[in-house]
């Protein structure tokens with residue numbers, strides 16, 4: 001039986017682990033928090049990150065990485081991106097040679113300005129990992145309720161990509177393979193910034209026109225950086241670009257959109273993140289991408305304004321005003 005090790009017991013890792021266990025695969029989920037391991041074993045629920053969802057009773061959960069990783073055919077990682085490198089380096093000896101790493105996380109590492117493909121390659125260098133990235137419009141809260149969802153699977157090796165696609169697909173979770181892993185991973189990371197921007201606009205009650213403009217111009221900006229970093233423009237029109245962008249700019253289940261909504265309504269970033277155990281990847285990724293855009297000399301006006309609101313205390317209203325009064329240009 002295909003065995004999958006899932007590393008990361010937040011809402012997404014728990015959702016994917018539960019889904020694949022229910023599909024009949026041998027799934028082992030590594031969770032950092034002992035109280036969550038105990039709770040899932042006792043009640044079948046991860047009430048901190050995935051409340052109200054009964055997990056498949058065959059799902060194995062553990063805090064012991066050896067127990068989770070030994071003998072696995074695939075390693076699915078759903079660890080917040082700023083912790084990814086340290087987490088993988090900490091268990092690198094437990095991976096076999098040429099492990100298949102399926103990344104489910106969306107962000108750009110702030111310390112190095114690198115995407116997850118590079119973080120995985122560098123942290124497991126001696127093991128020569130094979131990388132795939134799953135990304136697209138997929139709220140854990142909806143997938144865990146088996147609502148119809150479609151995502152992209154980026155993998156340079158097309159034969160492996162098709163295999164991973166088949167392993168991850170179910171009758172309600174449809175996976176499309178795409179050899180442009182760079183575009184797929186950047187789409188998922190960059191949309192988080194635009195979700196914050198759309199949240200800010202809606203928090204300020206700037207209306208539907210403004211949000212539609214942010215989504216459309218946000219996509220242009222995402223593709224511009226994505227292509228400069230080696231992704232294909234067409235990928236940004238797909239599920240991991242346009243699809244996830246629309247979802248998180250309009251869907252209130254998005255944590256990134258929620259950060260923006262609260263900023264728009266007058267809260268400070270410190271007040272918003274204080275006490276939250278959930279991750280809004282867009283905050284750190286805005287900082288990473290702001291630096292990356294400067295380094296690559298790519299124009300990213302929406303990212304620029306989100307950066308100034310998040311990290312330079314700019315009034316969100318002034319940020320929107322500054323976007324509207326830039327020099328006029330051809331579309």
Ligand SMILES: NC(=O)c1ccc[n+]([C@@H]2O[C@H](COP(=O)([O-])OP(=O)(O)OC[C@H]3O[C@@H](n4cnc5c(N)ncnc54)[C@H](O)[C@@H]3O)[C@@H](O)[C@H]2O)c1
Pocket residue numbers: 008009010011012013014032033049078079080081083087104105106107138139140141277278279280281
């Ligand atoms: N939740 C979703 O709907 C969803 C969907 C698609 C992709 N993702 C991506 O999945 C990744 C994981 O997010 P999530 O939503 O499952 O997380 P979450 O917000 O539900 O939970 C937070 C996670 O962070 C972990 N964590 C906290 N501090 C840590 C540390 N110091 N080192 C290592 N881990 C630490 C916690 O153990 C927990 O697993 C993110 O990159 C996110 O963008 C999430």
Ligand SMILES: O=P(O)(O)OC[C@H](O)CO
Pocket residue numbers: 106136137138139140195244247248253254255256257279280281
């Ligand atoms: O809650 P968010 O904003 O992290 O979005 C979750 C997923 O990325 C949606 O596809």
